Amino acid sequence: MGPELTTTHEKQTHTTHAGLAAWVEQVAELTQPRDIRWITGSPEEWTELTDELVEAGTFVRLNEEKKPNSFYCASDPSDVARVEDRTYICSVDEKDAGPTNNWMAPDEMKARMTELYRGSMQGRTMYVIPFVMGHLDAKVPMFGVEITDSAYVVVSMLVMARCGDNVLRKIEETDAAYVPALHSVGAPLAEGQADVPWPCSDTKYIVHFPEERTIWSYGSGYGGNALLGKKCYSLRIASAIARDEGWMAEHMLILKLTSPKGSVHYVAAAFPSACGKTNLAMITPTIPGWKAEMVGDDIAWMRFGEDGRLYAVNPEFGLFGVAPGTGASTNPNAMATIEKGNSVFTNVALTDDGDVWWEGMTDEPPAHLTDWHGNDWTPEDGKAGRLSSHPNSRFCTPASQCPMIAPEYDNPDGVPIDAILFGGRRKTTVPLVYESRDWTHGTFIGATLSSETTAAATGAVGVVRRDPMAMLPFLGYNASDYFAHWLSIGKGADASKLPRIFGVNWFRRDEEDGSFLWPGFGENSRVLEWVVARLEGEADAVETPIGLVPTEGALDVDGLDLTPEQVAKAIAVNASDWEKELPLIEEWFGKFGDQLPAELWAELDGLKARVSGH
Ligand SMILES: Nc1nc2c(ncn2[C@@H]2O[C@H](COP(=O)(O)OP(=O)(O)OP(=O)(O)O)[C@@H](O)[C@H]2O)c(=O)[nH]1
Numbered sequence: 001m002g003p004e005l006t007t008t009h010e011k012q013t014h015t016t017h018a019g020l021a022a023w024v025e026q027v028a029e030l031t032q033p034r035d036i037r038w039i040t041g042s043p044e045e046w047t048e049l050t051d052e053l054v055e056a057g058t059f060v061r062l063n064e065e066k067k068p069n070s071f072y073c074a075s076d077p078s079d080v081a082r083v084e085d086r087t088y089i090c091s092v093d094e095k096d097a098g099p100t101n102n103w104m105a106p107d108e109m110k111a112r113m114t115e116l117y118r119g120s121m122q123g124r125t126m127y128v129i130p131f132v133m134g135h136l137d138a139k140v141p142m143f144g145v146e147i148t149d150s151a152y153v154v155v156s157m158l159v160m161a162r163c164g165d166n167v168l169r170k171i172e173e174t175d176a177a178y179v180p181a182l183h184s185v186g187a188p189l190a191e192g193q194a195d196v197p198w199p200c201s202d203t204k205y206i207v208h209f210p211e212e213r214t215i216w217s218y219g220s221g222y223g224g225n226a227l228l229g230k231k232c233y234s235l236r237i238a239s240a241i242a243r244d245e246g247w248m249a250e251h252m253l254i255l256k257l258t259s260p261k262g263s264v265h266y267v268a269a270a271f272p273s274a275c276g277k278t279n280l281a282m283i284t285p286t287i288p289g290w291k292a293e294m295v296g297d298d299i300a301w302m303r304f305g306e307d308g309r310l311y312a313v314n315p316e317f318g319l320f321g322v323a324p325g326t327g328a329s330t331n332p333n334a335m336a337t338i339e340k341g342n343s344v345f346t347n348v349a350l351t352d353d354g355d356v357w358w359e360g361m362t363d364e365p366p367a368h369l370t371d372w373h374g375n376d377w378t379p380e381d382g383k384a385g386r387l388s389s390h391p392n393s394r395f396c397t398p399a400s401q402c403p404m405i406a407p408e409y410d411n412p413d414g415v416p417i418d419a420i421l422f423g424g425r426r427k428t429t430v431p432l433v434y435e436s437r438d439w440t441h442g443t444f445i446g447a448t449l450s451s452e453t454t455a456a457a458t459g460a461v462g463v464v465r466r467d468p469m470a471m472l473p474f475l476g477y478n479a480s481d482y483f484a485h486w487l488s489i490g491k492g493a494d495a496s497k498l499p500r501i502f503g504v505n506w507f508r509r510d511e512e513d514g515s516f517l518w519p520g521f522g523e524n525s526r527v528l529e530w531v532v533a534r535l536e537g538e539a540d541a542v543e544t545p546i547g548l549v550p551t552e553g554a555l556d557v558d559g560l561d562l563t564p565e566q567v568a569k570a571i572a573v574n575a576s577d578w579e580k581e582l583p584l585i586e587e588w589f590g591k592f593g594d595q596l597p598a599e600l601w602a603e604l605d606g607l608k609a610r611v612s613g614h
């Protein structure tokens, strides 16, 4: 980089980083925006952008007294969730994407998308967002730069990631590598054409080039498809980096627990989208003397520390949480977080006094609402089954506002993980809690994790599918290689220092009346109490074919409105259920054939033998 160049680029493009300046110019050349705006992260910029979004009709400013500096937003009704069928891993070799990902040859995909991007930003501002996932002062800061033509994306990124000038300066000073992440809503405006509140395209592509550590996204403005630092970078691209560098990028919350006697444990938990991560991360324990603090609610990056333990950091800066079901009785900490304002609410309902509401926020809905489609809504509509808010409506809010955020959140080295939980949404079969025998068995529990699909992705809801480590839609490479990576993490470590692995299921139903067998939410602290007691060698467990479950009486159910039969049903491991599960696991592993690590086939054989009793 010559000094003359530096000066010119500084003037023209706000950066002294020649590579970045060239990329920005090249994208502008292709997409033909009206102008270019570099995102600095200043408070004035936030005000300007949100004012513009209000002006454009994309945002409605909420009542300052109820939700200061906060906004309501309704998306196009077709653009409400991740689009898994339009999400691609474009590795050079198809086999590196594996049988669970969509794949296209990188050149072919680039040719196709280049045509889509050609002129796609016409009439719009192109924003350049320098960001870092994790801490700016991490040993190796993980930089990215998102180019987008959506101000909604900019405002959301400002909440969700550390963004702006200080990030850019550090990229320049250290001449650092960054993940280029290109996003366009794919809705160019012709001369004089009026804009719509939520521009998007019927053609959508969410594309990852794992070898080049590059992301191209087109056609959607929705969170997981468009806020490219989140799932696209911190899971799909980061998982490929982590495989190469010997660490782990996982779809996990991180929770700090302090027991009544003062011992501290850090727990990570992988649950599929809309299966309870944010809620567990913000848990209010119902049992006396326990304290819970949130480190992260969605993503964990874990690396071995010098002491041989696995340390996790939350790479994010904000929370992008499922709104429905979030209320004072289920998640008071989330409610307190959004009360502080500085938030964006997408596809929820608007109250007549300029606040937001959604199903599950309060027992009684307000007498009148404007629903997420912009129509009048009354409790009568609710009784008729018409939802005021989309099931995947979201709050986007600064993590730092969470009243129970752990001080360790600010530690770039992270926290040492003592236990990992794998959980899904299963009406039957899977018990409330069980423990693996060892890391390999725990990897098997993760690799065979199953869950009913939710509204977080487009498509049918409630269908049971395998969702390994809750990463099915977020893996940047071949799932069988990912399982091998998990096993190799175990092999390379001192077993006594590895986190212990558990399975959980908050969602089991009573077969007789269909009700939840376990009250969930704050009461999940009772399960955490058993997990901690196991870690401390203070709780007994019984062997079952699938792992260790609490002995009768080991789970503290004091004061719960549950009969002993209900508790027994919640933790039961029924051979007849597992006989039905075995062929499903076999079919799942069959996708990988002899690519699947032999240890996992051996685990399956062991499970079969134990279930059938010999
Ligand atoms: N019955 C029951 N429902 C729960 C429990 N925990 C969470 N839920 C509900 O499950 C839905 C999703 O919960 P979240 O905590 O937002 O899920 P998440 O895993 O963070 O979802 P993503 O942000 O999409 O990754 C919400 O409607 C919650 O109210 C629980 O313990 N029991």
Ligand SMILES: O=C([O-])CC(=O)C(=O)O
Pocket (backbone or CB within 6 Å): 081, 082, 222, 223, 224, 225, 230, 231, 272, 273, 274, 298, 320, 456, 457
């Ligand atoms: O990525 C998103 O859009 C929201 C989310 O957290 C998920 O779906 O898991």
Ligand SMILES: [Mn+2]
Pocket (backbone or CB within 6 Å): 274, 277, 278, 279, 297, 298, 320, 321, 322
């Ligand atoms: Mn969440």
